[in-house]
Amino acid sequence: MINHHPKFELIQAFVNGDLPASLSAGIAIHADMCAVCQQKIAQFTEQVAENSFEEEFLDRFIVDDNDALESIAAINFDHMIDDIVQSSDIDIAIPKTEKSIEFNGVKYMLPSVLNNMVLSKKANIGKLTRTRIQLNEDEIHTSLLHIKPGGGVPEHTHKGFELTVLLAGSFHDESGEYVKGDFIMLDGSDQHHPVSTNGCLCYTVANDALHFTQGINKLLNPIGSFIY
């Protein structure tokens, strides 16, 4: 049974589109396996949408900000509408393709969220196999990590954060046992030494946070205190 879920602040930032792709994908993968979070996300999205499009916002906006109003009027909406409806194109929904990846002779279904992400070549260290997911997010590194039965990750801490979403199998550390679907977010104060008795496959996101660039900092601002 799934025991570890994203905090609500993280779900909020996810729905608002404020998280980097790596963390957004992590939450989407978890929600695909977790009906509880799926429902929270659906409810919060509905609420945010309602708030975003309530008439009173426009009203307030227009009363408060005359300059902004002028620039709104400066866009030619008529022209934009004409331009859009000229197109007779329709976007066909493409059925989700199922992709798989093999580790240690075992085939695993790839979460559909990762379908269009570029995976690097696998790298091997002992019982660990890792493939980087190329999301181009500077200090944030995203990977698929496979641990063979009996393998583990040496004791470590992170300056920044470390997210693990268990895609298959199980592992345990000082705090307990984790199973498929668990969403485990650790920060710099957490120290752990995960071991997988029967093997597992994880989606991991980590940063070293030593040299946060301004761009990335900005990206993480909405959940700053949560992540550091």
Add this chain to the structure above:
Amino acid sequence: MQTNLLSIATNAKSISMTDKINHPQLCQWLNSVAHTRDKQAFTHLFQFFAPKILRIARAKFPNEAQANEVVQDTMSNVWRKAHLFNQDKGAATTWVYTVMRNVTFDMLRKIQGNKEDNLSDDIWPVAENMSSEGETFDDHLENENLLSVIEALPQAQQDVVKGFYFREMSQEQLATHLRLPLGTVKSRLRLALGKLKVQLGEKHD
């Protein structure tokens, strides 16, 4: 159109007590766009959503041209994807929000990370809007209808059913968690399951 916009805003101000969104109307317009490519309905949708999308985009993109691009791309997706909207799965506002958030996400990623991989629709599917395909969910629940049936149960029964099915707690764990005698948990679960059987039986007939 600009004048229309202003008059809409003025009207909104004068009737601000009733500023709730007219959801059935929005749904109807979206469906007209989907089924008959109704340009008039699209114009209504545009007049309702575009100024608000622009306001939201301005907060995320200091660059005016980029904010305008969010409006253009979002509304153009609404025009091309309207048939993917399913009113049984959520409000029109939720669907348009998803389209807008996805456009914004992909644009930010393009600007900040210089990546044009358009991942948003994989993260937040526009067609199904976080529909449940999760195995955990499917293992126990046949379909989403069940969720709505559960939501219709009295709260006390809902708590027990959700704990039992969604969180896979045992009856003993539930009793501890809900601070109820085990007998109460058992009888609530029995009652709730009885109702669910009837409801689902009806639906399947």
